[in-house]
Amino acid sequence: MGDAKVIPFDEGERRGRGRARPPLDDAPEERAEPEESPGDGLDEALARGFAFLRRRLTGEYEVDDFGYDQDLTDEVLLTLLRPVFEKYFRVEVRGMENVPDEGGALVVANHSGTLPWDGLMLQVAVRDRHPADRHLRLLAADLVFQLPVINELARKAGHTLACAEDAQELLARGELVGVMPEGFKGIGKPFSERYKLQRFGRGGFVATALRARVPIVPCSIVGAEEIHPMVGNARTLARLLNLPYFPLTPTFPWLGPLGAIPLPTKWTIQFGEPIETRDQPPEAAEDPMLMFQLTDQVRETIQHTLYKLLVARRSVFF
Numbered sequence: 001m002g003d004a005k006v007i008p009f010d011e012g013e014r015r016g017r018g019r020a021r022p023p024l025d026d027a028p029e030e031r032a033e034p035e036e037s038p039g040d041g042l043d044e045a046l047a048r049g050f051a052f053l054r055r056r057l058t059g060e061y062e063v064d065d066f067g068y069d070q071d072l073t074d075e076v077l078l079t080l081l082r083p084v085f086e087k088y089f090r091v092e093v094r095g096m097e098n099v100p101d102e103g104g105a106l107v108v109a110n111h112s113g114t115l116p117w118d119g120l121m122l123q124v125a126v127r128d129r130h131p132a133d134r135h136l137r138l139l140a141a142d143l144v145f146q147l148p149v150i151n152e153l154a155r156k157a158g159h160t161l162a163c164a165e166d167a168q169e170l171l172a173r174g175e176l177v178g179v180m181p182e183g184f185k186g187i188g189k190p191f192s193e194r195y196k197l198q199r200f201g202r203g204g205f206v207a208t209a210l211r212a213r214v215p216i217v218p219c220s221i222v223g224a225e226e227i228h229p230m231v232g233n234a235r236t237l238a239r240l241l242n243l244p245y246f247p248l249t250p251t252f253p254w255l256g257p258l259g260a261i262p263l264p265t266k267w268t269i270q271f272g273e274p275i276e277t278r279d280q281p282p283e284a285a286e287d288p289m290l291m292f293q294l295t296d297q298v299r300e301t302i303q304h305t306l307y308k309l310l311v312a313r314r315s316v317f318f
């Protein structure tokens with residue numbers, strides 16, 4: 001968005017006293033800004049589209065060894081997600097100044113919503129709202145990479161397995177890495193337990209941050225819990241389909257594919273102050289007590305922020 005044009009006016013007139021307004025003939029001539037026609041946006045979109053197609057046809061794009069295709073992500077995947085972020089969930093982003101402008105960092109967020117919309121919205125938030133236009137590389141569960149089509153799209157979007165080796169490598173490269181330690185316990189929890197954080201595993205993400213000597217940025221997401229209110233879990237179906245859970249919501253599976261459409265809740269994503277790890281000794285990653293303390297600190301920070309955001313929220317949808 002461009003800055004609004006400020007039209008100067010007489011200071012004395014603003015205060016209701018002082019100098020009289022100069023005669024019209026003496027007033028400086030103002031040049032009207034050319035109005036932007038609706039076709040300008042369309043022309044720009046077409047130009048970007050043709051440029052993207054040219055790069056795909058000529059091979060003028062890069063894919064890293066994790067499968068990340070930044071060109072495809074920026075021009076296609078995020079373009080498709082952006083209307084959902086801005087118009088459907090109307091995501092408000094706070095505390096982006098707590099995310100470093102450069103270098104590795106580990107963003108740790110709560111996980112919820114039955115389907116992983118929160119991870120996708122977090123990725124858009126960082127890309128669109130960070131002043132340095134950073135990309136977020138999310139760590140995802142094994143199941144994501146076992147599903148046809150989803151596997152390929154996840155790789156192209158920069159996601160990788162939630163394992164210490166991949167996370168360590170990305171952080172060493174100075175990437176911004178996102179992790180949701182609750183995993184399926186968080187995203188698949190019943191609606192009655194909304195905004196109650198589940199166990200954060202064994203602190204593996206803390207050990208990774210300590211080894212890479214990067215800050216941990218707590219992140220709290222409000223709004224995702226209500227998009228698919230999970231009122232039941234068909235465990236027998238889940239076992240047959242080899243899924244961690246099979247959600248029953250007020251709309252799914254009763255309305256078929258339409259029941260998978262999320263409710264248009266109002267979201268808030270808040271990044272907290274980073275927790276530094278640089279001052280810790282090299283052997284800190286092997287100290288189970290320190291890992292427990294830092295894990296608990298991150299979890300409590302996110303939980304406390306969730307409660308504050310919920311108290312301040314006017315309603316689920318506005």
